Amino acid sequence: MGERIVIVTAAILAALSMPQALNAQDRPRPAMSCPVDHDQLADILKKSVKPGGGPSNGGLDNNEWAAVVNRQGVVCAVAYSGSKADDQWPGSRAIAAEKANTANAFSLKDKAMASANLYAGAQPGGFLFGAALSNPPSPETLYAGSPDDFGTSHDPMVGKPVGGVIVFGGGLALYDGNGIAGALGVSGDSSCADHNVAWRVRHQLGLDRVPAGVSPNMKDTIIYDIGPDGKSPSGFGHPKCNGKEDQIAVDLGAGVSGNVVR
Secondary structure (H helix, E strand, C coil): CHHHHHHHHHHHHHHHHCCCCCCHHHCCCCCCCCCCCHHHHHHHHHHHCHHHCCCCCCCCCCCCEEEEEECCCEEEEEEECCCCHHHCCCCHHHHHHHHHHHHHHCCECCEECCHHHHCHHHCCCCCCCCHHHCCCCCHHHHCCCCHHHCCCCCCCCCCCECCCCCCCCCEEEEEECCEEEEEEEEECCCHHHHHHHHHHHHHHHCCECCCCECCCCCCCCEEECCCCCCCCCCCCCCCCCCCCHHHHHHHHCCEEECCCCC
16 A cells, blocks of 8 residues: 555656646747838838828828738738828727738749739629628727837737738738748828839839739739729729729839729
């Protein structure tokens, strides 16, 4: 009997001395891989919109928000082009992050999908109808922390997944030499101008090595082929906005216009 007590006691002591499995929330997180940091994003964004001295992108020439997510959909950076957070539409901070999430979520290593390319398919009767409701954004991520930190290197969205699906222009996947590295979202003007700004920013970041896409030029350009009947011959069309955004997009190589048929 005494021997059995000794054996059981020894087993208990051995178990207690073994490292215990950590709960998921206690496990150390690996270092987050990001294609862009805050200072890079803020600097290039300011140079890419007219209020910061950059070129016109059509639309209202507003200041803009920009956000970048990595390939895992985790927010890496949030920035604005104005001198303070309310120099651009406050609601566009969340939209920029959701556009980035959208472009990342619907792009692959060998084919990019801009948020603008989802517009036609997401309309009633389209093959992507309902996509905008498929991945609700996280309120805990969007509205966490102090508003004083919004758009800074300490933005409370950074390091968290945001979710959300936006089916109009302004979201582009980011591609480096190894494939897709995440995505960029821009918001604060017409969706057509947002696409143009995003195109400029991505190019200046050197993350525009897009292998293929759904547009006729095999990229993720915005396709202005929706006719008076509301139909998009390509299936990936986007409506024109009220300014010269479509002309600017064509000049940038960021868009194609006219009756495009694949």
